[in-house]
Amino acid sequence: MSGLSEEGKKDVKKFTDWVNANSEEIPPEIVYPPKHDDHHGHGHEHKEIVIPHEETLREKMAKREHIDENFQEEWQNVMQKANDDPSSPERWYRLASSIGGALIVLVLLITVANLPRFGSPDAPAMNEVARRYLESGLQETGAVNSVAGMILDYRAFDTLGESVVLFTATVTVIFLLQQKERNHNKEDIEAVDGNYKGIRSLPAKVIVAITFPFIILYGIYIVLNGHLSPGGGFSGGAIIGAGLVLNHLVFGQEFSEKFINVNKCKKLMAGGLFVYIALKTYSILTGANGINSHIPLGKAGSIFSGGLIFPLNICVGVVVACTVFSLYSLFTDWSS
Amino acid sequence: MMLNLFHNYYEVAAVILFSIGLLTVLLQRNLIKKIIGLNIMDTSVFLFLAAKGYIAGRMSPIIKDGMTDASKYINPIPSGLVLTGIVVAVSVTAFSLSLTLRWYQQYKTLDLDGVVLKNVWRGEKYE
Amino acid sequence: MTTVEILLLLFLIACAISVFFIKNLLNAVIVFMSYSTIMAVLWLSIESPDLAITEAAVGCGVTTLLFILTLKKINALKEEGGEEDERTF
Numbered sequence: 001m002s003g004l005s006e007e008g009k010k011d012v013k014k015f016t017d018w019v020n021a022n023s024e025e026i027p028p029e030i031v032y033p034p035k036h037d038d039h040h041g042h043g044h045e046h047k048e049i050v051i052p053h054e055e056t057l058r059e060k061m062a063k064r065e066h067i068d069e070n071f072q073e074e075w076q077n078v079m080q081k082a083n084d085d086p087s088s089p090e091r092w093y094r095l096a097s098s099i100g101g102a103l104i105v106l107v108l109l110i111t112v113a114n115l116p117r118f119g120s121p122d123a124p125a126m127n128e129v130a131r132r133y134l135e136s137g138l139q140e141t142g143a144v145n146s147v148a149g150m151i152l153d154y155r156a157f158d159t160l161g162e163s164v165v166l167f168t169a170t171v172t173v174i175f176l177l178q179q180k181e182r183n184h185n186k187e188d189i190e191a192v193d194g195n196y197k198g199i200r201s202l203p204a205k206v207i208v209a210i211t212f213p214f215i216i217l218y219g220i221y222i223v224l225n226g227h228l229s230p231g232g233g234f235s236g237g238a239i240i241g242a243g244l245v246l247n248h249l250v251f252g253q254e255f256s257e258k259f260i261n262v263n264k265c266k267k268l269m270a271g272g273l274f275v276y277i278a279l280k281t282y283s284i285l286t287g288a289n290g291i292n293s294h295i296p297l298g299k300a301g302s303i304f305s306g307g308l309i310f311p312l313n314i315c316v317g318v319v320v321a322c323t324v325f326s327l328y329s330l331f332t333d334w335s336s
Numbered sequence: 337m338m339l340n341l342f343h344n345y346y347e348v349a350a351v352i353l354f355s356i357g358l359l360t361v362l363l364q365r366n367l368i369k370k371i372i373g374l375n376i377m378d379t380s381v382f383l384f385l386a387a388k389g390y391i392a393g394r395m396s397p398i399i400k401d402g403m404t405d406a407s408k409y410i411n412p413i414p415s416g417l418v419l420t421g422i423v424v425a426v427s428v429t430a431f432s433l434s435l436t437l438r439w440y441q442q443y444k445t446l447d448l449d450g451v452v453l454k455n456v457w458r459g460e461k462y463e
Numbered sequence: 464m465t466t467v468e469i470l471l472l473l474f475l476i477a478c479a480i481s482v483f484f485i486k487n488l489l490n491a492v493i494v495f496m497s498y499s500t501i502m503a504v505l506w507l508s509i510e511s512p513d514l515a516i517t518e519a520a521v522g523c524g525v526t527t528l529l530f531i532l533t534l535k536k537i538n539a540l541k542e543e544g545g546e547e548d549e550r551t552f
Contacts, residue, residue, distance in 0.1 A: 097362040101355045108351040109341065117343045119392030121407075126391065130413050131406040138399050146397035146412040147513045151419060162420045169427035176434040222516070229398065230512035234423055238520035245528065300402065320423070324525055327430050331437075331532040346509070349472040356479040368488050368533070372495050375526065376479050379502055386511050396510040415511045422514070426521050426529075433533045440537050 142297030142306040143227035152232075152309045152316075156280055163276065163316055166323045167269055174262075177330045198252030208250040215243035223317035227306040233316025240317065241324025248329070262329050265322035272318040279308055279315075346387035353380035367436045367446045371429060378425040382418045389414030468508055475501050492530040499523035 116123045133150050143149030151159050198205070219240035226232030248256040283295070298305030341348055353376060360373025389411035397412035440446060478498040485491040499522040506515040 094363060097359065101359045101362070104358065105351060105355040108354070109348065112344050112347040112351060113338060113340045115340070115344060115347060115388075117340065118346055118387060119390055121391050121394075123388070123391070125388050125414070126406075126411045130411045133412055134397065134399075134406040134409050135404050138402070138404050144399045145513070146399065146409070147415045147419070150412055151416045155416065158420060162423055165424050165427050169431050172431055173434045176438055230396075231516050232513070234419065235513075235517040235520045238517070238525055242520065242524050242528075300399075327525075327529060328532065331434070331529060331536065345469060345472065349476060352476055353479055356476070356483065360479075360483050364483070366488070368530070369482070369491065372482055372491060372530075375495065375522075376482070376498070379499070379522070382514075383502070383505070386506060386509055386514060389511070390509040394510070396512055398512075410510050415513050418511075418514055419517055422517050422521055426525055429526055430529055433529050437533060437536055440540060444540075446537070 138300055141309065142300055143309050144301055144305075145227055145229060145232075147230075148227045148232050148309060148313070149306070152227075152312045153307070156283075156308075156312065159312075159316065160273075160276060160280065163273055163319050166319060167273060170266075170269065170323050170326055173327060173330050174266075196253050198250055198255065204250055208246060212243060212247055215246070216240055219243060219317075219321070223313055224303065224310070226313040227309045228301065228303070233313045234320055236313075237317040237320025238324055240321040241328075244321070244325045245328045248325075260325060262326045265326040269319050269322045269326075272315040272322070276312060276315040276319075279311055283308055344387075346390075347384055350380045350384035350387065353377075353383070365447050367439065367448060370448075371432050371436070374432075375425065375429060378421065382421055385414045385418050385421075468505065471501055471505055471508075475505070488534055489531070492527060492534065495530070496523055496527040499526070 133154065134146055137143065137146050137149045137154075141149035141153040143153065219236045219238075221236075222229075222231035222239060223233055223236030226236065244256070244260060295307040297307045304310065357373045357376035357378075357380060360376065361370050364370055364373065391410045394410045395408060397409045397415065399409075436446070475498060478494055478501065482491050482494050482498070485494060499518060503515045503519040503523060506512075506518060
């Protein structure tokens with residue numbers, strides 16, 4: 001832009017105004033038309049910018065629509081030709097990647113053949129770390145489930161990173177898929193969103209009305225019993241999120257928005273992560289290496305045991321449930 | 337040595353699944369198929385890790401009756417690692433699917449190679 | 464027990480190969496869902512119930528949900544463009 005003459009700048013300004021006035025009709029890619037190889041006027045900079053007339057633009061758009069319509073058929077033909085042609089690069093690529101895949105399998109199979117036998121008790125993977133987790137895990141963490149004790153006490157920092165990955169993924173999806181501000185007029189929403197009132201099938205509504213509380217209850221049970229039985233924040237949170245999604249699918253947005261929506265989800269996720277960080281910071285500052293905090297571990301096997309594992313599981317469960325629901329509603333609400 | 341392959345059947349299956357996922361990513365031109373291939377590669381690695389932690393005839397790592405004897409339970413470390421991996425795999429899937437939606441909105445095709453050709457037909461040049 | 468496990472592993476490989484060859488994307492996603500379910504059963508059989516429950520909820524449920532929502536959106540975009548091509552391309 002800076003290399004243009006005054007006249008050229010004026011032309012660009014005029015064109016931009018015209019584009020802004022007709023922006024709905026013109027795709028943005030052809031705002032700046034490609035340079036023409038003029039026979040004359042090499043010395044004049046402003047002649048290199050050609051402002052097309054409206055008719056030219058319409059012609060271009062028509063051509064483009066034609067391409068879009070006939071694209072798939074033409075592309076199939078081209079690929080068919082390429083597959084039939086023995087010397088095409090497509091075929092070489094396929095051959096090379098098949099051979100590469102076979103080589104990788106060969107190398108990995110040789111490695112597997114030299115590994116210790118499946119299920120052997122003296123495998124090197126069962127080292128002193130695993131033994132320590134099993135032998136003194138119950139005393140040090142208070143968790144009956146060794147896996148939960150491991151990921152939420154010995155390796156809680158790892159799990160924090162994992163929750164942050166989930167949070168980051170949701171934020172990225174929000175950036176990519178969040179639509180423009182919609183009118184909060186009720187009729188507009190109903191017109192845009194087909195699922196505002198829910199589906200009309202009565203049996204589905206009755207069945208979901210009966211099972212929905214049990215799904216949520218089961219998810220909460222799995223989250224709260226994470227230190228006693230298989231499960232924990234991740235699986236329980238996913239179950240709660242799936243229950244909320246089912247509720248949204250069947251009863252519609254009008255009912256579902258009464259207790260949860262994307263904005264609430266964002267706040268809950270950030271709150272869950274914050275509580276997680278605060279609890280873990282407390283444990284690291286008061287105890288040695290984050291293990292021997294002054295929080296009572298409780299009687300092993302009861303629900304209030306395991307020290308910090310119980311609240312940390314709840315935090316992770318909240319983050320995961322909100323992630324699942326907000327991913328669902330972002331993918332559903334998004335319209336081009 | 338070859339006999340070991342028959343004993344390590346879990347690991348062999350994981351290797352085969354890994355190669356299938358890799359070939360899906362390499363050979364399919366469809367973006368959704370590519371993402372499914374990535375997921376298959378993920379699960380094959382998880383299967384390999386979890387199989388390495390298994391010890392025949394032992395219980396799952398949930399302490400029973402206060403019995404803290406390491407020789408009664410399987411290795412808990414692979415389980416913890418794979419648990420992290422599953423959740424990260426889901427995050428990656430959600431991210432790449434939203435990118436795919438944007439891609440489709442822009443180019444109106446899921447075909448990766450087709451986009452280049454389409455732009456050439458449209459008379460656009462990318463330098 | 465070993466026979467059942469080997470059968471399940473073979474089924475897993477069959478699912479993965481058929482995902483490669485199935486043309487319709489919705490069918491491919493559903494086959495991948497059954498792949499995840501088999502994986503959950505296998506994890507139960509190698510004494511990792513934590514992984515089994517997480518895979519059943521996250522891998523089988525949430526991933527499939529996201530895939531199907533994406534396919535639905537892509538079909539909606541396709542109809543907007545006036546293309547009535549059934550081939551998922």
